Amino acid sequence: MEEKDFFSKSADSKYAKRIGKFTRVKESAIKFFFAVNGAMALIFIILIFIFLFKEGFKALEHIGLLDFLFFDRADASGIHQKVFEWYPTSEEARYSLVPLLLGTLLTAIPATIISTLLGVGTGIYLSEVANPKLKEFLKPAIELFAGIPTVVLGFIMLAVGASFFNDLLNPTNRLNAFVASIGLSFVIIPIIASLTEDALHSIPNDLRMASYGLGATKWQTVSRVILPAAFSGVSASIILGFGRAIGETMIVLMCAGNAANITADIFLSVRTMTATIAAEMGEVSQGSDHYYALFFIGIVLFTITFFLNLAAEIIISKMRKKNTF
Amino acid sequence: MKETKIAVKDLSLYYGDKQALKDINIDIPEKRVTAFIGPSGCGKSTFLRVLNRMNDLIDHVKIDGEVYIDGVNIYDKSLDIVNLRKNVGMVFQKSNLFPKTVYENIVYGPRLNGIRDKKLLDEIVEKTLNQAAIWDEAKDRLNENALSLSGGQQQRLCIARALAVEPEIILMDEPASALDPISTAKIEELIHELKLNYTIVIVTHNMQQAARVSDQTAFFYLGELIEYDRTTKIFTNPAKKQTEDYVTGRFG
Amino acid sequence: MELKKRKQDIAGTISLSVVRLMFFFLVVVLILLLSKIFIEGVSVLSLNFLIDEPRNNMTEGGIGPAIFGTIAVTLLMVLFTVPLGVFSAIYLNEYAKDTFFTRIIRTSINNLAGVPSIVFGLFGLGFFILFIGKNLDNILETGLLFGQPALLWASATLAVLVLPIVIVSTLEALNSVPKSHRDASYGLGATKWQTIKNVVLPQARPGILTGTILAISRGAGETAPILFLGAAFFLPNLPVADLCIGDYCITIVNPTEQFMYLAYHIFIMATQSSNPTQTLPLQYGSTLVLIVLTFLLNITAIVFRYRFRKILGRL
Numbered sequence: 001m002e003e004k005d006f007f008s009k010s011a012d013s014k015y016a017k018r019i020g021k022f023t024r025v026k027e028s029a030i031k032f033f034f035a036v037n038g039a040m041a042l043i044f045i046i047l048i049f050i051f052l053f054k055e056g057f058k059a060l061e062h063i064g065l066l067d068f069l070f071f072d073r074a075d076a077s078g079i080h081q082k083v084f085e086w087y088p089t090s091e092e093a094r095y096s097l098v099p100l101l102l103g104t105l106l107t108a109i110p111a112t113i114i115s116t117l118l119g120v121g122t123g124i125y126l127s128e129v130a131n132p133k134l135k136e137f138l139k140p141a142i143e144l145f146a147g148i149p150t151v152v153l154g155f156i157m158l159a160v161g162a163s164f165f166n167d168l169l170n171p172t173n174r175l176n177a178f179v180a181s182i183g184l185s186f187v188i189i190p191i192i193a194s195l196t197e198d199a200l201h202s203i204p205n206d207l208r209m210a211s212y213g214l215g216a217t218k219w220q221t222v223s224r225v226i227l228p229a230a231f232s233g234v235s236a237s238i239i240l241g242f243g244r245a246i247g248e249t250m251i252v253l254m255c256a257g258n259a260a261n262i263t264a265d266i267f268l269s270v271r272t273m274t275a276t277i278a279a280e281m282g283e284v285s286q287g288s289d290h291y292y293a294l295f296f297i298g299i300v301l302f303t304i305t306f307f308l309n310l311a312a313e314i315i316i317s318k319m320r321k322k323n324t325f
Numbered sequence: 326m327k328e329t330k331i332a333v334k335d336l337s338l339y340y341g342d343k344q345a346l347k348d349i350n351i352d353i354p355e356k357r358v359t360a361f362i363g364p365s366g367c368g369k370s371t372f373l374r375v376l377n378r379m380n381d382l383i384d385h386v387k388i389d390g391e392v393y394i395d396g397v398n399i400y401d402k403s404l405d406i407v408n409l410r411k412n413v414g415m416v417f418q419k420s421n422l423f424p425k426t427v428y429e430n431i432v433y434g435p436r437l438n439g440i441r442d443k444k445l446l447d448e449i450v451e452k453t454l455n456q457a458a459i460w461d462e463a464k465d466r467l468n469e470n471a472l473s474l475s476g477g478q479q480q481r482l483c484i485a486r487a488l489a490v491e492p493e494i495i496l497m498d499e500p501a502s503a504l505d506p507i508s509t510a511k512i513e514e515l516i517h518e519l520k521l522n523y524t525i526v527i528v529t530h531n532m533q534q535a536a537r538v539s540d541q542t543a544f545f546y547l548g549e550l551i552e553y554d555r556t557t558k559i560f561t562n563p564a565k566k567q568t569e570d571y572v573t574g575r576f577g
Numbered sequence: 578m579e580l581k582k583r584k585q586d587i588a589g590t591i592s593l594s595v596v597r598l599m600f601f602f603l604v605v606v607l608i609l610l611l612s613k614i615f616i617e618g619v620s621v622l623s624l625n626f627l628i629d630e631p632r633n634n635m636t637e638g639g640i641g642p643a644i645f646g647t648i649a650v651t652l653l654m655v656l657f658t659v660p661l662g663v664f665s666a667i668y669l670n671e672y673a674k675d676t677f678f679t680r681i682i683r684t685s686i687n688n689l690a691g692v693p694s695i696v697f698g699l700f701g702l703g704f705f706i707l708f709i710g711k712n713l714d715n716i717l718e719t720g721l722l723f724g725q726p727a728l729l730w731a732s733a734t735l736a737v738l739v740l741p742i743v744i745v746s747t748l749e750a751l752n753s754v755p756k757s758h759r760d761a762s763y764g765l766g767a768t769k770w771q772t773i774k775n776v777v778l779p780q781a782r783p784g785i786l787t788g789t790i791l792a793i794s795r796g797a798g799e800t801a802p803i804l805f806l807g808a809a810f811f812l813p814n815l816p817v818a819d820l821c822i823g824d825y826c827i828t829i830v831n832p833t834e835q836f837m838y839l840a841y842h843i844f845i846m847a848t849q850s851s852n853p854t855q856t857l858p859l860q861y862g863s864t865l866v867l868i869v870l871t872f873l874l875n876i877t878a879i880v881f882r883y884r885f886r887k888i889l890g891r892l
Binding site for chain 1: 592660804
Binding site for chain 3: 379407410411414415422423424433437483486489
């Protein structure tokens with residue numbers, strides 16, 4: 001009897017209200033709108049990919065993949081010689097990326113080594129040595145340091161650094177790979193330092209306590225317990241720093257001398273991939289082989305940095321999983 | 326026995342693979358206070374959130390069974406959940422006032438319903454603050470940040486805010502667990518007043534509180550409804566051994 | 578045994594000192610370089626320097642047009658990137674479930690942040706100018722108006738470049754709005770959108786502002802992406818035009834014009850001018866202005882975020 005009463009109310013109950021069609025459509029439209037925007041980062045990555053490849057692959061129609069490695073020069077007597085030169089404006093245009101790749105590595109690798117030493121050192125200092133009050137001030141300072149525009153660093157290396165190292169080391173060229181790599185270090189040190197600090201900081205305090213409890217000194221704890229535990233995070237920061245060094249433009253454009261030498265001497269002028277695009281794109285005519293070749297360099301750069309970033313991210317996400325106890 | 330307001334039939338709830346509520350059947354009477362008690366993790370709070378479909382907001386929650394309010398199955402797919410939540414208000418364990426003024430907090434719900442008339446909103450604020458027995462303390466502070474009030478005042482303001490949308494049912498999830506004894510007493514007094522007009526379901530950790538404020542008590546244990554009866558019976562002469570163990574303080 | 582321990586202690590102390598030394602070495606170098614820029618730059622700094630245009634082959638005058646261009650480009654960039662970034666973060670934090678798709682999006686955000694800035698320049702050229710711009714010209718029959726390097730496309734490209742900054746800052750801000758506030762709103766019968774609009778976004782506003790400031794600072798400092806997107810050596814006129822409705826005219830930034838840009842201006846003076854030594858004082862002056870600008874912006878953002886976190890910590 002009571003049951004029947006209960007259900008008989010249902011028809012005019014205020015709970016019986018159905019979802020209004022307008023409300024439902026409106027809420028789903030809003031969600032759809034946000035979803036489209038939400039995917040924007042992905043959409044832009046795909047667009048960058050498409051438009052680099054769209055232009056860059058046209059280079060292969062005229063230049064050919066092998067020509068990006070070396071130019072096959074045949075002299076009058078029919079002897080073939082491999083020429084590794086980037087000389088796209090010559091009558092006999094040469095498009096070898098080898099000197100540019102070497103130039104990039106010759107600036108990026110020393111920069112990464114310097115930055116690893118100073119950056120990891122700074123990270124250790126911030127996380128394990130500096131007292132918390134100082135640290136609260138230093139962390140934003142590092143952030144500020146990371147925010148210095150690269151053109152400023154390029155300028156200061158050009159105006160002050162180049163002469164300083166010229167007097168000190170007497171290099172073959174005044175502007176050279178070494179000066180550029182010092183400039184690059186200013187960009188990469190804050191990256192490595194702050195990520196290293198993050199990695200060290202994320203190590204649970206129990207581990208430190210356990211080590212001290214066993215009578216270890218501070219340095220023993222840092223070097224044998226904390227650093228090994230944070231190894232993956234620190235290495236990810238170095239990979240990211242290396243990627244950044246490869247992709248950086250203004251400093252190498254201003255300080256590396258821009259001569260496409262094939263050399264392993266860091267006191268010689270070199271030309272990086274980024275600087276080549278930056279210096280030549282403004283002057284080439286659209287649709288020429290040279291123009292497409294510059295886009296092809298873009299593909300190479302994009303691909304290298306993409307995989308370096310991906311590797312670093314995978315390492316970091318694995319570390320996060322491991323560190324959540 | 327008063328008329329049934331909420332009728333739950335064979336309700337089960339799963340978090341992913343884990344079953345958190347097992348075949349719950351319960352009838353909750355109108356304009357009475359019904360208390361859910363049980364040790365923590367027993368499912369009482371989860372069950373409370375079933376009654377206004379707050380669990381819908383959590384990923385991977387699956388619900389079987391039916392919940393009828395006034396004879397309407399609120400888990401019907403085409404039902405307007407927003408309308409449901411307007412009629413089934415909720416007060417949470419910790420005060421969750423918005424970082425806005427006292428006034429803005431109270432009129433948040435009415436504004437959602439499209440009330441724009443300043444005079445009408447003023448009336449609602451005065452009425453609900455009176456209902457929640459906080460008008461005298463708050464009337465001069467309507468334009469102050471709500472978070473500047475004391476903890477007990479904040480919780481009564483939460484109740485006032487829930488009342489402002491004119492619900493029929495109020496769900497309270499341990500509303501006094503974070504408060505001092507005096508504030509708790511005020512809330513309990515308030516619950517007594519409110520049951521004249523509202524159906525109240527309260528989850529509580531505190532058995533004395535359940536005994537003081539409720540007419541009916543349901544004892545939950547490990548996701549099951551063990552026993553449900555008049556409060557006096559549950560606390561003086563429970564039918565089940567587990568209930569007796571719990572209310573006499575032998576576990577939990 | 579004792580001796581071994583002593584040796585380890587000494588090695589440890591030395592190592593720790595080396596770490597400390599490295600850090601202070603870095604600090605000293607930085608301070609030296611910054612003070613060099615400050616000392617050299619401050620001598621040419623004046624109100625006139627900030628508003629005057631370059632004269633006499635950039636050896637005299639000021640950087641007014643370059644500052645104007647920087648402000649115009651970054652403001653337009655903000656108009657593009659902030660809505661996009663905020664909406665994107667709202668989707669990821671409020672709507673999206675943890676699926677394969679959303680994880681790809683999150684990875685893309687990090688990857689976008691790692692794309693070399695010069696590649697953004699190529700992208701801006703290929704996508705915005707040659708694809709969007711050329712097609713706009715064809716559709717609107719505007720001849721060659723949009724399909725060439727211009728302020729609009731530099732802003733759009735920088736907007737893509739700083740998008741991850743805005744998204745990440747907004748995500749952090751949204752994430753820090755307590756869940757209990759959302760529950761309260763839903764419990765009062767609010768829809769999802771009403772909850773986002775009335776409860777979540779107002780609380781996240783300082784975080785969004787932080788992201789915006791960081792984005793401006795980053796955009797203003799970028800040079801490589803805009804090298805071939807319309808940045809100019811020298812322009813006799815500001816990139817403005819009169820927009821008239823009937824007799825009423827206002828002067829607005831003309832987004833289809835080329836522009837001068839402070840960061841680019843430094844690069845040009847330092848490397849391309851006919852007499853770099855003569856322009857050196859002006860180079861220092863320009864650099865000082867750019868550094869002060871980015872530092873002020875970043876400090877504002879840092880202070881903002883610090884206070885925002887503190888407020889949230891109290892809730």
